[in-house]
Amino acid sequence: MAKFQRHVFVCTNERGPDDPRGSCTARGSAEVLEALRAQAHAAGLKRVVRVNKAGCLDQCAHGAALVVYPEAVWYGGVTPEDVGELVQAHLVGGRPVARLVIPDEELTGKVPDPKATP
Amino acid sequence: MAKFQRHVFVCTNERGPDDPRGSCTARGSAEVLEALRAQAHAAGLKRVVRVNKAGCLDQCAHGAALVVYPEAVWYGGVTPEDVGELVQAHLVGGRPVARLVIPDEELTGKVPDPKATP
Numbered sequence: 335m336a337k338f339q340r341h342v343f344v345c346t347n348e349r350g351p352d353d354p355r356g357s358c359t360a361r362g363s364a365e366v367l368e369a370l371r372a373q374a375h376a377a378g379l380k381r382v383v384r385v386n387k388a389g390c391l392d393q394c395a396h397g398a399a400l401v402v403y404p405e406a407v408w409y410g411g412v413t414p415e416d417v418g419e420l421v422q423a424h425l426v427g428g429r430p431v432a433r434l435v436i437p438d439e440e441l442t443g444k445v446p447d448p449k450a451t452p
Numbered sequence: 453m454a455k456f457q458r459h460v461f462v463c464t465n466e467r468g469p470d471d472p473r474g475s476c477t478a479r480g481s482a483e484v485l486e487a488l489r490a491q492a493h494a495a496g497l498k499r500v501v502r503v504n505k506a507g508c509l510d511q512c513a514h515g516a517a518l519v520v521y522p523e524a525v526w527y528g529g530v531t532p533e534d535v536g537e538l539v540q541a542h543l544v545g546g547r548p549v550a551r552l553v554i555p556d557e558e559l560t561g562k563v564p565d566p567k568a569t570p
Binding site: 336338339341378381382384386389390391392404405439443447 | 453496498499500504506507508509519521522524526556557559561564
């Protein structure tokens with residue numbers, strides 16, 4: 335046994351219908367998750383690639399959002415119709431789908447402060 | 453803005469009390485998750501390291517289980533008492549805590565089949 339070759343986390347955060355931020359679930363992430371699981375399995379990736387739901391990935395402006403590790407490729411605005419291309423190009427072929435990638439400068443992470451105590 | 457420096461996923465899968473596999477939640481993963489969030493934040497890692505809950509990570513024999521990406525270090529049998537060391541050594545210092553790491557040969561991933569259609 336071994337590490338997964340790739341590990342996909344789909345944001346399945348939910349918010350109330352009046353929340354102005356919306357949520358990935360409101361933008362269809364549950365359907366994206368199910369399509370990813372089914373199509374990754376159909377592509378022979380069982381135990382090679384794992385697809386998990388995750389709590390809020392903090393990319394709410396880009397829902398439905400997901401991330402593929404270990405390469406740390408972030409995708410936004412993903413719909414179930416995109417999943418076939420994601421599976422074949424990226425999960426099988428190793429080539430990220432550029433049109434769906436969230437640019438680094440739009441992600442919410444922060445570069446570590448070099449002055450911070452290590 | 454940028455990618456997170458590290459992204460931690462804690463298995464928060466739940467199973468019924470009669471399920472022989474147990475679950476990470478039954479082994480205290482919710483408390484591990486909360487301790488990780490609080491202590492990562494206290495260490496100044498807000499938006500540098502993100503800590504998320506995840507669905508079943510398929511390492512049920514090693515609960516409470518979590519994984520740190522992008523380095524893909526898997527931890528098992530983690531308790532809230534381990535969290536201080538995990539945060540300081542790994543999330544701040546970049547040095548995995550060897551005593552808690554799940555060995556590759558005990559993980560449930562599968563090396564890709566080289567004969568599979570690319």
